[in-house]
Structures are given as C-alpha cells and as structure tokens.
Amino acid sequence: MSIDWIKLLFTLLGLFIVLNYGLLQYGMIRRITARIGKRIGMPVYQPYIDLIKNYSMRSQITHGVMFYLGPVFRLAGGVGIFMFMPLIYGSYYWSNYSFSGDVILIMYFMFFGMLGMALGASEGGHPYSFIGISRGLSQFTTVEVPFTLAVIAVAVQHHSFSLTEIVAGQQGGIMHWNIMTNPFAGIAAMLAFLGMMMASPFNVVQAPQEIPIGPPTEYHGTYLGLLQTNRAILYVSESILMVNLFFGGATNWIELIVKSFLVFFWPVFVGLVFPRFRIDQSIPWFLKLPLILGIIGIFMV
Amino acid sequence: MEDKKIFTDPDLTKRTVIGPNGEDITVDPIQDYFCDALPKKHEPKRAKIFESFFNWARAESIWVLGFGTGCGSIELYPLLTPRFDAYRFGVQMRPTPRQANLMIISGYLSVKTLKRAIRSYEQMQNPKFVMALGSCTINGGMYFDSYNTINRLDKYMPVDVYVAGCMPRPEAILAGFEALKKRIKAGKAEGANLYAENFETYKKNQKKIIRDWNMPDYNW
Secondary structure, eight states, X not given: OOOOHHHHHHXXXXXXXXXXXXXXXXXXXXXXXHHHTTOOOOOTTHHHHHHHHHHTOSOOOOSOHHHHHHHHHHHHHHXXXXXXXXXXXXXXXXXXXXXXXXXXXXXXXXXXXXXXXXXXXXXXXXXXXXXXXXXXXXXXXXXXXXXXXXXXXXXXXXXXXXHHHHHHTTOSSGGGSHHHHSHHHHHHHHHHHHHHHTOGGGGGGTOTTTSTTSGGGGOOHHHHHHHHHHHHHHHHHHHHHHHHHHSOOOSSHHHHHHXXXXXHHHHHHHHHHSOOOOHHHHHHHHHHHHHHHHHHHHHHO | OTTOOOOOOGGGSOEEEEOTTSOEEEEOHHHHHSOOOOOOOOOOOSSHHXXXXXXXXXXXXXXXXXXXOGGGHHHHGGGGSTTTOGGGGTEEEOSXXXXXXEEEEOSOOBHHHHHHHHXXXXXXXXXXXXXXXXXXXXXXXXGTTOSSBOSOGGGTSOOSEEEOSSSOOHHHXXXXXXXXXXXXXXXXXXXXXXXXXXXXXXXXXXXXHOSOOOSOSOOO
8 A cells, every 4th residue: 555645744734734723713712702801812822832831841740651641642533533534625635534434433533532531631630630521521422412413414415424525515505505404403513513612601521610620630731732732623623524514615725714713613602602501401401402403403314 | 845746637647448358458648649759950951042932932821820818819810800911911820730830829828828838839840930929928017926927938939029019909910920021031930940959948947837747748
C-alpha cells in the first residue's frame, strides 16, 4: 500500500488551519460574551498566550501513567474526528481520510476522547474530578442517543454512512440541505449538539463555580496545554461535522468557516440566554424532546 | 511553653487495618496520601531569548488563585465586573491551585488560614507568584497585636508584589497587576525558586507559628 504523501501533508495543513481557527474562534467567542456582559473582554489572541504559557511551565507533577495518557487520548479523539472528516466537498486533498463508513468512526472517536479523559482524570485522585467525570459520561451518553438517531435518519435518507455521499446528496441549494429535508432529525441533532459542546445549559460537567473545574482539576502545564489544543480542534471539528451532516457541507474554505462559525455560535447563543441545568435536569431533558424528535426524524425517512 | 500539647489529627495517624482477606494492612496517611519530596529549584532557560519570550507569555496570561482571606476578597470580585474588567489585561480566575500562577492573599491571615494558604501555595507549579493585599500582610496592620494573625506574610512565603491600603481599591489591584507584569518580564519574579532555596528558613518560620503541624513538610 502506498502512502499518498501529498494528501497527508494537506491533512496536516488542514489540522494546523483548524487549530488556529479554533483558537481564534475561542478568543472571539470570549470577546462576544464579554460584550454581552458590557465588558471589553480579553484580547482575541489571548488563547495563544495561554497556550504558550501552559507549555512553558517549569515544573510538572504526575499521578501515574493514565494521568499522562488522559490528555493524549482526548487529543487523539479530537484529531481522529478531524482526520476522517471531509472538509471541502469535491476536493480530493481536503477531504482528509474520509471513507465509506466514516460517520460511525467519528462517533466512536467522540466517545473515545471522553473515556480517555475519564481514565486520566480519575488517576488524578481529586474528588471533583470523579464528580465531573461521572456527570460528563452520563450526560454524554444521553446526548449520544438523539444524535445517533439523527445521524441514522440522515444515513437512511442518503443510503450511505459516508459523509462525502451525505454532503453530495445535499448539493444544489438551501432546500436540499438535510435540515430542510428532514427537519426533525436536524433539530434533534442541533439540540444534542448543545450538549456535545458543553455550553451553558449543559456545562455542569465543568461548572467552575460548583465543582472547580471538573475533570481537568488536577491538570496543569503541558497537560492543560494539550487539553486546550484539543478543545480548539474538537469544537471546530464537531461544528464542521454538523455542517457536513445538516447544512450542505462546503465547497470552499470561506463557506466552511462562515458556516461552522454560525453553527458554533448556536450553543454560545443558547448558553448566554439560558442558565445552567443540574445533571438530574439535563439528562431527562435530553431523553424527552430531542429523543422524540430523533425518533420522528427516523420515521419521516 | 515547651511542654505544649501536641495536637494530632486522628485521620492522619499511622494505623493498621484488617483487609478483606484477613491480612493486616498498615496505613500511614502522611506517607501514602501525600508526597513529601522537597521542592526543587528550576533554573530558567539558558537561552535568554526563550526565557524572555516565556516570561512575556507568563506576564500576559496571569491565572489567579484568589485566596479569599480577610476583607480583601470582596475587592477582588469587582475586578471581573464591567467597571474594572481585569480580563483586558490577560488576568483570569482559576478555581484550582494546579492551574494558577498567581496567588492573591487578600488581607489578614489567621494562623489557621496560613496553614491552608501554604498548602495551596505548594500545590502551585513552578513559575508562581504571590500578591499580597492590604497593610495586614505587610506589617499586621490593625491586627498587629492580635494573638492569632500573622504580621508579615514575607516570613512564610516569598511575596512578589504588595498592594498597600486598607483595603486597596480595585484600581490599586489593577496597578499591582501591572507592577507584577513588569517584574515578571524583567525576570525578577523567581519566587518559586526562592522558596525552594530557602526552604529550611520558611519551614522553620511556618512551624514556629503553626502549632498543630499535622501535614507533611512539603505537599506539592
């Protein structure tokens, strides 16, 4: 088997672009939320400085092997989602390593990072890490249910588990997008997306005022830097996944960035308006409305 | 004064428990639950260009562990409000000492709180800075003759910046951040290394005032 080096190069370049885009986007979002609170807010480039600072910490401690591997698994989850997702429709080089069953693999990678983080954070031994992890896993499990239903609805609709083919089926104007052709599945996925991004109504996993600050309590320095790198990649990748699944994909970089920014803005908008759910409120919430919408979405197809 | 009663925490005493299969297990919490390895000095990078770059990053991204003691902690919250907005200067609050770089001791420290402050300080990672608010941390302030507050914070942990006042207003704290940034960028804020070098002295001072010392000497 020969390796397509140019394609690998393009994938790494895409990863680099997505990393920078994610960091800038995070700074931008922080600035927008600050403006809503009538503050000026941090500079847009602040995430870069935080990253440099975290990577330049002089002393670090470890709690064991899994403590090292936790952020690595998490980063592998984020990069894994990115690697198997087509970025630009119709481009051979920008479609990364998309293949015929990539949706299933991507959904596996989403859970993989979470599990790795769970193992690493429990090795840290801090009680808040345990609480955060148990909340995170239980919430994410319920988030996955409506999201999986929506993805299956889309897959049945397009007779394919390949993101490229799903995007191909949505070409030709806004009325062909899955959010239009199958609105129930689309809405179920968008509601589940709120939980995936852990924005405000569902951020009790990391609630800084309550369990400071959940799973990464013991992480510092380079570990935290890895987690920040992953956050930049993961959130953008999940937004691009939503764009691919329901908003017709993208045919060039500008379209991709505009669409994924708007999709990313949806949980931020909801988070700014709604207060935080407790874990015993959020889990039934996901199992009520989004789940029902997801089931209707499947029957619609 | 020498024959004072030594207080021992029953949870931290060495004891033997019987395991599920009937075997004896010796539990020594201070050894098992904590690490008592001494702090090490971490030299700055040899290449000056790297060190000044890192120092710039450290100065522009100060993560604060607000140790709310005394009256000063109420002056910290306005920093996050629209009126003062410390986020503009790259100052962010972190809830855990592991991720924080700057510890703000916000006012008088009673002996009991000093113990917790030391533990939190020791859990922070190497480039770490301490800012002390108010005259109470400089010379005791209005509590100078109190029986259970410390007078000089500098005896117990290396302080980078003092912000004088009783209490200092949020503007003064912002000015303190600026002073700290200048100090970090100049490479003078080596408090963590100072603490590691003069560890014996600091421990002696701490143990002199904390009578019920029931924790390991160093618990990073």
